[in-house]
Amino acid sequence: MTWKYQAAIIGGGPAGLQAALTLGRMHVETVVFDDGRYRNASSSVMGNVLGWAGAEPAALRAAAHEELVAYPWVRRVPERVETAREDGSGLVLVTPSAQWSAERLLLASGVDDALLPIPGVRELWGDTVLPCPYCHGHEFAPGPIAVISDGGHAEHVGGLLRGLSSSVPVVAPADVLSVSRSATGVRIDLRDGGAIEAACAFIPPNARVRSGIADDLGIRSAPEGIEIDALGRTSRAGVWAAGDVAKRVDSRIPAAVVTAMASGLTAAADIAASVALVRDGRS
Template identity: 45%
Template sequence: MYDAIIIGGGAAGLQAALTLGRMHRRTLLLDSGSYRNGTVRHAHNLLTNDGRDPAELRRIGRAEVAAYDSVEVRDAAVAEVIRDDDGLTVTVDDREFRTNAVILATGVVDELPPIPGLAEHWGDTVASCPFCHGHEFAGRPVAVVNATPHAAALARMLEPVASRVFIVAPTDVREVTGTTDGLRLHLIDGSSREVAGAFVAPTWTVRGHIVDALGLERQESGAVRVDPFGRTSVEGVYAVGDLAQPDHAPGPMFSLAAAIAGGQLAAVAVVQALVAA
């Protein structure tokens, strides 16, 4: 019987494991090996780790968690999570594990606009967040490949960073190719634009089937509805990181710093619930 099972081994899940480990709570962290930032080589806007490879962040996080004997880490994908009157059951590779709490930290999956060549540069010279990747294009032209009202606001945010900002609709881009120091956008009209990088607004969905199987309440955005401590609509189930959104937030907060904070708060809530039981 585990005090908590964490599903997801990114920043949010590792922070939850670290916090629970420091409180000597028997914890199992299950990591499928799929990460939203799996193609990203440098993570930015994270204090003390600005520019570090996310894979290195995960390696360091695992090493820190390993110092706590009460935490077990397994590289495995979860098949099923069931809630009953006695708690929660997590199924992995035909094995069942019982727990008082489940912390979902599985993240989301991005779907990029269907532009040939775009995906090959995703996480490098193609990004979605100006706070995470904008500075790396400083003093050079960038493109916002988006025709929604959000594109104009994003362009204004980038104006102090880039030498010039082009707004281009996805339907106007025929292909994207790499250059020695950026991208070339090949447009439908036969012209092209050379830029240091491009920002797109991918369509995202919550990763995995567990959210639907448990019947967790969703926000209008599609994220899992949580309170400030990550509690979901199902008792004993918490959601943290990119897939979670509290009522006070306009949307899910897609950042490593926010994911780490959410993981810590959910772990605190789990410990509080255990002593109150």
């Protein structure tokens, strides 16, 4: 069976859901594919999200799902898009249950974090080992707040955190033996036999594009994400990208819920404009 839509969105996180809301409000026939994988799933709460401080990420998604019910032009499908191809009139997306035809596509499939291969990091990820000072730093002031990183990332993050704590020990990943939960929050055992006690530790997330759909369609990307312009357009006409999967114009811009939502809205607005051009015969 093949279902046909004006727009398809791959990804049910903040970027994809905001885009779905924007398109729904413009009465664009839209399908959203959500495979249930979310980058912030390991975080117990969200920070730096206006009106949602301290809320669980799942609460935001649930509220979005409820809100989208009011827009019958939007359909949510809890499946993973396995492959994509062009068919001459648009795109064909293949899921385990069906094929879906879409005139336009927004990639908001998110990323996976290639965490530092240090024992204990994965177990504490999203709890006391964290990626974003803007999202979680305030909650751990006055510290100490540790940084396990080096190079420009360590300099940038360490500088930000010194505005929150007078104690910001910075240690290179190669010097860390393991991390573990402690009475202060986190204990960082060093290879030289020493240890650092801190409220939390920030590390580079080393994000990697999760979905292979961009490769299927020959879309230009970089290690930092899919390359886009200011409106979220990719190198392939008719395909946009938003959220963490899209390459940021500057690495200092945080990959956060709010920035993901903003990019989803921007891309969706351009998609809706393209639908209007075709409808009015102006394309």
